[in-house]
Amino acid sequence: MSLIEARGLAVRLGAQTVLSGVDFDISPREIVTVVGPNGSGKSTLLRALIGAVPISAGRVTRAQGLRLGYVPQKLQIDPTLPMTARRFLNLPVRATPRKTAAALERTGAAGLEARQLADLSGGQLQRVVLARALLADPQILLLDEPTQGLDQLGSAAFYRLIEDIRTDLGCAILMVSHELHVVMSASDRVICLNGHVCCHGTPEVVASAPEYRALFGSGTQGALALYRHEHSHRHDHDHDHNHSHEEAH
Numbered sequence: 255m256s257l258i259e260a261r262g263l264a265v266r267l268g269a270q271t272v273l274s275g276v277d278f279d280i281s282p283r284e285i286v287t288v289v290g291p292n293g294s295g296k297s298t299l300l301r302a303l304i305g306a307v308p309i310s311a312g313r314v315t316r317a318q319g320l321r322l323g324y325v326p327q328k329l330q331i332d333p334t335l336p337m338t339a340r341r342f343l344n345l346p347v348r349a350t351p352r353k354t355a356a357a358l359e360r361t362g363a364a365g366l367e368a369r370q371l372a373d374l375s376g377g378q379l380q381r382v383v384l385a386r387a388l389l390a391d392p393q394i395l396l397l398d399e400p401t402q403g404l405d406q407l408g409s410a411a412f413y414r415l416i417e418d419i420r421t422d423l424g425c426a427i428l429m430v431s432h433e434l435h436v437v438m439s440a441s442d443r444v445i446c447l448n449g450h451v452c453c454h455g456t457p458e459v460v461a462s463a464p465e466y467r468a469l470f471g472s473g474t475q476g477a478l479a480l481y482r483h484e485h486s487h488r489h490d491h492d493h494d495h496n497h498s499h500e501e502a503h
């Protein structure tokens with residue numbers, strides 16, 4: 255049983271068709287990563303899946319009563335509007351001090367309750383935002399480029415934290431990431447998006463394809479090769495050209 259399922263999903267924003275013909279599923283405990291070039295509709299896909307943006311065709315089905323936690327790409331904080339971490343954690347649903355403290359502790363941000371959001375470092379802020387997402391006791395966490403702006407160490411630590419949370423809470427994770435080494439090492443499935451689903455499959459199968467290894471080896475460079483491969487065909491948003499496969503050619 256999928257937590258979220260989309261069939262033939264299309265989204266129009268203004269005059270632009272941002273997504274079309276997208277089929278998508280995510281099962282409990284799965285880690286699925288969405289990759290794709292800038293402007294390819296990754297954030298829009300996440301927002302459409304949670305019902306934050308209207309869809310123009312197709313359907314999205316969420317499991318009944320689905321609890322989800324969403325970490326947006328960029329939290330817009332107005333520096334002129336003071337807001338403590340505590341207050342942020344209580345929006346829109348009030349949580350007990352014990353619960354907020356536990357959530358902050360879980361994300362490695364213990365004791366930040368009284369701090370102003372605007373004064374937190376990028377890494378601290380991401381942990382507070384993640385803590386807020388955890389307060390919903392989510393069955394699925396959606397993370398839109400959660401390590402943007404973090405340095406490499408900070409980013410690696412954040413992804414480890416996410417994996418630990420998946421293990422502890424048993425929630426599924428759907429994330430957008432540009433960090434392809436993470437995509438290769440930490441995802442159960444990868445979806446490559448460019449207005450439509452270009453291809454999808456397990457990163458392991460792709461990484462172990464002999465042609466792929468012979469050309470690019472493994473590790474980050476291999477991941478880049480996967481990325482390039484998947485974008486080597488023409489993208490004209492013609493869905494007859496959609497294809498999915500699990501091998502590098």
Ligand SMILES: Nc1ncnc2c1ncn2[C@@H]1O[C@H](COP(=O)(O)OP(=O)(O)OP(=O)(O)O)[C@@H](O)[C@H]1O
Pocket residue numbers: 267268270272290291292293294295296297298299
């Ligand atoms: N509110 C909006 N109104 C009109 N167009 C929009 C709106 N939001 C996004 N778009 C357009 O939709 C397209 C997809 O945007 P989206 O943010 O989903 O891409 P993305 O793959 O997440 O990009 P990035 O990697 O740069 O974050 C872009 O061309 C963007 O300009």
